[in-house]
Amino acid sequence: MSVFPKGDFYTRHFQPSGKEETLVVNMGPQHPSTHGVLRIIVELDGEYILRCEPVLGYVHRMHEKMGENRSWVQYWPNTGRVDYLHALAWNWAYAGAVEKLAGIEVPERAEYIRVITCELNRVSSHLLWWGAYLLDLGAFTPIMYAFDDREEIMDMLQMPTGSRLTYCYYRFGGVSADLSDEFLKRLSRFIPYLRSRLPMYRDLVTENVILRKRVEDVGHIDEDMCRRYGCTGPVVRGAGVAYDVRKAEPYSVYDRFDFRIPTYPEADAFARYMVRMDEIEESLKIIEQAIATIPDGPYLSKSAPKPKWSAPKGEACFAVEGARGKITYYVASDGGRTPYRVKLRSPSYCNLSCFAEAAKGVILADAVSILGSLDLVIPEIDR
Amino acid sequence: MGVIKEFAEALKGLKSLIVGLGITGKEFAKPGVTVHYPRKVVADKDLVTYRGHIELVGSKNDPAMPPCITCLMCQSVCPSGCIKIIKHPPPKKDPAADKNAPPEAYASGLEPKTKAAPPAKEKPVKTPKGFILDYNYCSLCGLCVQSCPVDSLRFSTEFYIADPSKKAFVYDLMARLKAQAGTATAKEKE
Incomplete structure (x- = not known):
């Protein structure tokens, strides 16, 4: 017997099942389907998963603690790096929480700018998920189509924000730059495109028989499970619950737009x-309405x-709907130079936690499909 | 019936594959959309809004000097602490000049009875001596540019930068501005 115990903390606490015919496998932390550094310990009986356990924290960056040692304004760049795919939603949640705390008014044009850019960012996030999910399932080319369109969105978002991925665009009381006429023109051309x-x-992938066999009737996460784990976003809407923060507690100017919450009961x-x-499609509809009615005025x-x-x-809490679900920022202030506490509620964390239950008893290949369908962003889980 | 249903389903699946292949074939014939980097570069018009590292703006009178007043706002607001401004040292007091001036009389605020001229007020040098940016830690948030009271900072469109050493990303922005002003005047002369 070696002096050093076998495996690490997680494997030692996972292993004592005593069964001889099963095999414990680490999926990740470096695995293409985990999109980052997520590790899942899986106990396999042949091809079937008996139980599994996600291990988190490989990209933990202390976003909450960092909030406590830098000033309110200096925390801005962090907000864009929690979820790099839908960075503007996190920007918005922080802006909203602090504006609520300090009672800062936001000009109407700034609200419209926020809606337009945030929805555009949501579309780009969904496009990337679409490509990456199919990549997990073994289809390589669709991501090229998705990136072709996403490139156009990133080029457009670069015009006001200056960056392509980790945006730091919103400010307390507005945004940092106005939308140019060229941007609006290009955007109104892009929507019909x-x-x-x-x-x-749809023809390329959604109707494809191979995809249907891989995703239909796989990974049931029903309403009850969503409720127990606190799943939000497309996961809960895929379970037939029409819950969307934009409708449930409308923030900003979302109550002025006409859009539908897509739900599917199959779960x-x-x-x-x-x-x-x-x-x-719904996001495009919102953007179209916002462009048509955007008022003039200051952007900050x-x-x-x-x-x-x-x-x-004081303290304040603000929730927005991100591409992955409900994003909440809680900020508390004791009047000092830095926030007293910054708390981030990330949707991916809750969505991942139901994976262990959903993946019980399925084939390993289906587990990859379930993991992809949750649309996880690992830096958001670890924060 | 079961057999017919199976066949129908298989045919439907086959059709979906052919439709998908058709789209792939159409896309295959289209021209490429990527920029083949070393042979081609991104057009300048696409870089207008790009945020590269920050740089100093030349003032109207002297393009080699920034309108910066060394208020240190950018240095203190930077979340990563990557801006370092070196101020000019305060002017050294000349002991010979001190003897001639009647400081006490002026300090009291009363008009002195001597006919000697009042000491000339020395204007403090406000322009920075050095402006160092450590680009290694910059997250391009734009807070420095936004907080500058005299609009002395802007984003460059520099992005063809790569180097194996970290030292290469510590920029002396004053030297950069001077070099830019030099090339601008050289172009004018031509």
Whole structure:
């Protein structure tokens, strides 16, 4: 017997099942289907999963603690790096929480700009998920189609924000740059174009018999399980619950737009797939309405805080709907230079936690399909 | 009936595969959309809004000097602490000049009875001596550019940068501005 115990903490606490015919396998932390560094310990009986346990924390960056040792304004770059695919939603959640705490007014044009850019970012996030999910399932080419369209979105978002992925665009009381006429023109050209591409996506992939066999009737996450684990976003809408923060507790100017919440009652991977594909259409609808009615005016409030500003005493909580579900920022202030506490509620964390139950008893290849259908972003889970 | 249903389903599946292949074939014939980097570069018009590392803006009168007033706002707001501004040292007091000036009389605020001229007020040098950016830690949030009271900072469109050493990303922005002003005047002369 060696002096050093076998395996690490997680494997030692996972292993004592005593069965001889089973095999414990580590899926990850470096595995293409985990999109980052997520590790899942799986106990296999042949091809079937007996039980599994996700191990988190490989990209933990202390976003909550970092909030406590830098000023309110200095925390901005962190917000774009929690979920790099839908960074603007996290920007918005932080902006909203601090604006609520300090009572900062946001000009109407800034609200519209936020809606347009956030929805555009949601479309790009869903497109990337679409490509990456099919990549997990073994189809390589679809991601090329998705990236072709996503490239156009990133080029457009680069115009006001200046960056292509980890945006740091919103500010307390507005946004950091106005939308140019060129941007709006290009966007209004892009919407019909992407709409015309959606039937192509359907013909290429959604109707494909191989995909259907891989995703239909796989990974049931029903309403009850969603409730127990706190799943939100496309996962809960795929279980037939029409819960969307944009409708449930409308923030900003979302109550002025006409859009539908797509739901599918099947609660399997295909339902979640279809929810996201429909959401792209709904987002385009919102953007179209927002472009048509965007008012003139300032894009940053005149009472917007200066760089050395600190929030008054108190606490506030603000929730927005991200591409993966409900994003919440909780901020507390004791009136000092830095926040007293910053708490992030990330949807991927809750969505992942139901994986262990959903993947029980399925074939290993289906587990990959379930993992992909949850649309996980690992940095968001670890924060 | 079961057999017919099976066949129908298989045919439907086969059709879906052929439709997908048709789309792939159409896309195959289309021209490529990627930029083949070393042979081609991104067009300048696509870089207008790109945020590269920050750089100093030349002032109207002297393009080699920034309008910076060394208020250190950018240095203190930077979340990563990657800006370092070196101020000019305060002017050294000349002991010979001190003897001639009647400091006490002026300090009291009363008009002195001597006919000697009042000491000339020395304007403090506000322009920075050095402006160092450590680009290794910059997250391009734009807070420095936004907080500058005299608009002395902007984003460059520099992105063809790669180097095996970290030291290569510590930029002296004053030297950069001077080099830019130099090339600008050289172009004008031509």
